[in-house]
Every structure is written in C-alpha cells, then in structure tokens.
Amino acid sequence: MKILFILHYPPPVHGSSLVGGFIKESRLINESFDCRYINLGTSATVEEIGKNLAGKFLRYLKLIWQVKKAMLFFRPDICYLTISSKGAGFYKDALIVLFVRLFGIKRIFHFHNKGVRINQGKVFDNLLYRLIFKNADVILLSKYLYPDVQKYVPESRIHYCPNGIPDVQVESRKSKVESKSGEHFLAPPVAPQILFLSHLIESKGVFMLVEALNIIKERGLSFHCTMIGGEGDVTEDQMRKKIEKSGLIGYIDVAGKKYGEEKQKAFRRADIFVHPTFNDCLPLVLLEAMQNSLPIVSTP
Structure with a gap:
C-alpha cells in the first residue's frame, strides 16, 4: 500500500513536528508501507511563524508542486495529513486537501490542535469544513476532543491515538x-x-x-x-x-x-x-x- 504523508517534521522543532519526525523515522511504518513524505510547514523557524510572508509564499508554491508531482507519479492509495484546525493555517492546508481530493484519494487527518468548533459558525469556514471532512477519517489525541469535529465527522470515522515520546533513562529525583x-x-x-x-x-x-x-x-x-x-x-x-x-x-x-x-x-x-x-x-x-x-x- 502506498501512503503519502503530508505532515510537519523538523525543522522547525515544535510538538507536532516532533511527532511527524517520529513517524518519518519509524522503521515499522516504513517497512510496512511504501511511503513518501512532504513537509507541510512553510516556516523555516519557530521565530518565522507569522512573519516573512514572501518567503513562506514561495515555499507554499513549492509545497503545492510537490503534492501535485506525488499525485501524478507516486499515485498513493492513502494521503495522511496533519492540518491546522482554524485560522490562516487552516486556509493554507485546506487548499492542499482540496487538491488531493480531486484525485479521489482516501484522506486521513491527524489533528494535533483544536479550534474547528470555534469557527464552524462562520459561513465560509463552515463550507470549507464540510468539503474537507467529507468521507475523510480523523485521528484525534483524545475522546475529549471529539466535540470539536462532531458536526462534520461521525464517530465511526474517528480514531483515537494519544501522543507518545521515546523512553529515556531518568535519574532519581530524591535530593x-x-x-x-x-x-x-x-x-x-x-x-x-x-x-x-x-x-x-x-x-x-x-x-x-x-x-x-x-x-x-x-x-x-x-x-x-x-x-x-x-x-x-x-x-x-x-x-x-x-x-x-x-x-x-x-x-x-x-x-x-x-x-x-x-x-x-x-x-x-x-x-x-x-x-x-x-x-x-x-x-x-x-x-x-x-x-x-x-x-x-x-x-x-
């Protein structure tokens, strides 16, 4: 099975990019599937988030080209995406999702944030959410986050997967x-x-x-x-x-x-x-x- 992962991974280093890095480096995932990875981020550093719009726009155009090339030549069976839930990040990611949807590829969204419910009352956002979530599966970190997407996704298409971190040896805390x-x-x-x-x-x-x-x-x-x-x-x-x-x-x-x-x-x-x-x-x-x-x- 071919899977295209469009996700955040370092750089820059932040929570969701670290999880993306764990996935990208996972031997189990890479040996079980034929995988390709595209970095969804358009900021080179955390400090750049919300700044350097010209540079980010050029990276976004490159991102669209990478996705288009993967659709045409890699031809994945599944597309896994870690999209933003609201704001400018959501609009940016929504265009990528709609592009993937044109090819009729099964979509799986893995949310590391929340905010859908905050904006679902807005006419334009509501329309986008309906288009994005239609026939897509969603991975949430906890059952307590389901109300955030409940309006658009039945629980039968929800999967729960809490975050995890690598085991490290820690010293005793007794002073x-x-x-x-x-x-x-x-x-x-x-x-x-x-x-x-x-x-x-x-x-x-x-x-x-x-x-x-x-x-x-x-x-x-x-x-x-x-x-x-x-x-x-x-x-x-x-x-x-x-x-x-x-x-x-x-x-x-x-x-x-x-x-x-x-x-x-x-x-x-x-x-x-x-x-x-x-x-x-x-x-x-x-x-x-x-x-x-x-x-x-x-x-x-």
Missing part, C-alpha cells in the same frame, strides 16, 4: 546529600523550582504565567521559575521587560533554548512543571514532565 559519616539524608528544603519549557508564544500562556507568579510573590511565598524556550511571537527582550515591570527580577530567569542533556538537567532541577497553554492538546512536553516524575500545573 540526597552525604554526611561525613557516609550516611545519606534528604537535603534541606529550598525555594521550589518551577520550570516552564516551551517556545515563547503568547498562546502558550507566557504572560499569564508571569501574572500568576506575581500573585504568589505578593502572598509572600518563595519560588524561582526558569523559562526555557526559543522566541516565537514573544521575544526574550519582551519577556524580560514584562518580568521587570511585574517586579519579578530574581524570581524568573529567561534561559533561552535548551536541548539534550541541558534540557534533562532542567527537568531534574525542577520541583514543579507549569504549562499554562490556551490551545495545546496533549503536548509532548507534559509527557516529558511526567516521565521525569514532576507534578504539573496546566490548563484543561
């Missing part, structure tokens, strides 16, 4: 020190270490986090928060100005990007993981926090 006699005991308590690990994007709740930490400070509670992640629609300078304006210098550090062992060290140092996102659905970073035995404060 122990050794006395001169060689005995071990728990280290004395220090200010709780709070970790935020995501791109600096407003919809990830970065400003809300600062406001929440300000409330904790005003209540006289001690803490220290480390914010790790590359710039998105919020720059590090904007973040630091917000922290300074809130009187939280010394309470919050903006540490930039961390990968590999540096990221694992941050997880080991943390006591609490926080992710006040507005739009994410089962983000990988929460699974990483669970893997490191951290209590999580997030949004439903």
Whole structure:
C-alpha cells in the first residue's frame, strides 16, 4: 500500500513536528508501507511563524508542486495529513486537501490542535469544513476532543491515538546529600523550582504565567521559575521587560533554548512543571514532565 504523508517534521522543532519526525523515522511504518513524505510547514523557524510572508509564499508554491508531482507519479492509495484546525493555517492546508481530493484519494487527518468548533459558525469556514471532512477519517489525541469535529465527522470515522515520546533513562529525583559519616539524608528544603519549557508564544500562556507568579510573590511565598524556550511571537527582550515591570527580577530567569542533556538537567532541577497553554492538546512536553516524575500545573 502506498501512503503519502503530508505532515510537519523538523525543522522547525515544535510538538507536532516532533511527532511527524517520529513517524518519518519509524522503521515499522516504513517497512510496512511504501511511503513518501512532504513537509507541510512553510516556516523555516519557530521565530518565522507569522512573519516573512514572501518567503513562506514561495515555499507554499513549492509545497503545492510537490503534492501535485506525488499525485501524478507516486499515485498513493492513502494521503495522511496533519492540518491546522482554524485560522490562516487552516486556509493554507485546506487548499492542499482540496487538491488531493480531486484525485479521489482516501484522506486521513491527524489533528494535533483544536479550534474547528470555534469557527464552524462562520459561513465560509463552515463550507470549507464540510468539503474537507467529507468521507475523510480523523485521528484525534483524545475522546475529549471529539466535540470539536462532531458536526462534520461521525464517530465511526474517528480514531483515537494519544501522543507518545521515546523512553529515556531518568535519574532519581530524591535530593540526597552525604554526611561525613557516609550516611545519606534528604537535603534541606529550598525555594521550589518551577520550570516552564516551551517556545515563547503568547498562546502558550507566557504572560499569564508571569501574572500568576506575581500573585504568589505578593502572598509572600518563595519560588524561582526558569523559562526555557526559543522566541516565537514573544521575544526574550519582551519577556524580560514584562518580568521587570511585574517586579519579578530574581524570581524568573529567561534561559533561552535548551536541548539534550541541558534540557534533562532542567527537568531534574525542577520541583514543579507549569504549562499554562490556551490551545495545546496533549503536548509532548507534559509527557516529558511526567516521565521525569514532576507534578504539573496546566490548563484543561
């Protein structure tokens, strides 16, 4: 069976592109099917999201050409797509889907986000959703996300597949020190270490986090928060100005990007993981926090 995967995979690095990378590198998938992969992303970096429209338009034209060539010469039996659920990203992806539909190829959509229900009341969006979802199967991360597409897709064509991450060896989180006699005991308590690990994007709740930490400070509670992640629609300078304006210098550090062992060290140092996102659905970073035995404060 031939499968054309039109999905996000690195670069840039973000949750859905990491999942796309797992699929692209999967030996099981590649040995079971005849696969071709096309990167659906038009942004070269996370910082470029929402910017550099001219460059993205050229990449989009290239994307359309790649899809057309795959339809004509690869002739897939199934087309798997990770489309956006709303906004400009949805309109961009919808054109690709309609192009695939012209060839009568079975479509499977894998959603890593939500938002269909928010826009389904708009006349144009409603029409597009009906065209896009007609006779398509949909993969959702959880049964709790079904209401988002319920208007357009019967549950018989819904498949549930939660996100997953690779197993890694994590060190024990018990904070122990050794006395001169060689005995071990728990280290004395220090200010709780709070970790935020995501791109600096407003919809990830970065400003809300600062406001929440300000409330904790005003209540006289001690803490220290480390914010790790590359710039998105919020720059590090904007973040630091917000922290300074809130009187939280010394309470919050903006540490930039961390990968590999540096990221694992941050997880080991943390006591609490926080992710006040507005739009994410089962983000990988929460699974990483669970893997490191951290209590999580997030949004439903």
